[in-house]
Amino acid sequence: MRQSARFTGRHAIVAIYFAFVRSKLEFNSIVWDPHETKYNLLLERVQRKFCRYLYMKMYGYYPYLYPSLFVSGMVGIDSLELRRKCALLVHYFLLFTGKIDNPTALSRCGLSAPPQYTRLRSRPLLATPRVRTRTAQYAATHRAVTLLNTLTAQHPDVDLFHSSVQMFLQKCKECFS
Structure with a gap:
């Protein structure tokens, strides 16, 4: 994602994230779905950071004080859980x-x-x-x-x-x- 800083299109950024990051987070998730909260939060943290990054690209400012659920809803990405x-x-x-x-x-x-x-x-x-x-x-x-x-x-x-x-x-x- 660091290398894609020059991309401005939402669809290109989302496609890169889905291909390189989320595919690894969801690989074989039926078998290894974490039941402990700490592991679930570690996985969700990656997606929350991306949602905030995408929100910044879409709206021009970083959502420091917005809740993560609001930000992910605004960018249209479901939670990993x-x-x-x-x-x-x-x-x-x-x-x-x-x-x-x-x-x-x-x-x-x-x-x-x-x-x-x-x-x-x-x-x-x-x-x-x-x-x-x-x-x-x-x-x-x-x-x-x-x-x-x-x-x-x-x-x-x-x-x-x-x-x-x-x-x-x-x-x-x-x-x-």
Whole structure:
């Protein structure tokens, strides 16, 4: 980014950042998503600095006193945490719709069978697996099942087996932003 100081176009700066920096921050994020706050903040700090730099390029002054969430909203870049959650959910959505073949991950996701006399959607759609360790609690499958249950509880119109990917991604961003 230091070498691109002469670039003035927003699209060129964003393309360079997406290609060289954010691609490394998001590489394999489904597996290594940090569950500790300090590591999450270290990753987000890189993006916040870029958002402030981009804000300065767009508006002509550096936003010292503006909150980071405001600055990232003004430049139109989602947080890395939101992008990691959406990537995980889209991966498992594609797994459920049969567009990705991963029998190991699919075997760890169980459907909740409702009792005989219950109302529709009174229980979560997916059975959350019981875990005994923190490592298993923060594993990708457990996180995905928990997030998918949250998504289907807040947006009952989302169908994990027949919705389009674009509509599913839009609902993910609405739910977790």
